[in-house]
Amino acid sequence: MTGRPSASRRTVLRGAALTPVAGLGLAACSGGNGGGASAAPTAPVVLGAESEVARGGAELYRDRNVVVSRADDDALTAFSSICTHAGCAIDRLDGTTLVCPCHGSEFDARTGKVLRAPATEPLEALPVRVKDGRIVAGPEA
Numbered sequence: 001m002t003g004r005p006s007a008s009r010r011t012v013l014r015g016a017a018l019t020p021v022a023g024l025g026l027a028a029c030s031g032g033n034g035g036g037a038s039a040a041p042t043a044p045v046v047l048g049a050e051s052e053v054a055r056g057g058a059e060l061y062r063d064r065n066v067v068v069s070r071a072d073d074d075a076l077t078a079f080s081s082i083c084t085h086a087g088c089a090i091d092r093l094d095g096t097t098l099v100c101p102c103h104g105s106e107f108d109a110r111t112g113k114v115l116r117a118p119a120t121e122p123l124e125a126l127p128v129r130v131k132d133g134r135i136v137a138g139p140e141a
């Protein structure tokens with residue numbers, strides 16, 4: 001033995017040293033959620049009074065990761081506000097434009113469509129209804 005690590009041992013050690021860095025990089029992109037809950041609702045959630053969403057406008061329910069808009073004909077539409085790029089919770093609504101805090105993607109809150117990359121996929125549509133004057137979004141239980 002020379003006391004000097006072989007090339008393969010050095011390679012293993014170098015790889016081990018880099019592994020935590022790569023892990024952090026993944027966590028920053030896939031787990032980042034802007035501080036809110038990390039997923040869209042998988043069961044119905046009560047969001048608020050029906051009157052909170054004005055005709056032609058939208059309301060972002062950050063704590064539920066849902067955006068609800070109301071068309072001119074009064075129809076409500078809901079989308080998950082989890083960004084389709086890398087899973088961040090969108091925390092900003094400018095008029096009817098959602099802006100992701102992680103990499104700047106923008107979405108139309110009325111249609112879910114991407115307005116600005118890097119996201120390429122639209123937001124996930126959610127069922128929405130009014131029950132007892134309250135907006136309820138998410139799949140039926």
Ligand code: FES
Nearest residue numbers: 083085086100103
């Ligand atoms: Fe990258 Fe939203 S997670 S733009």
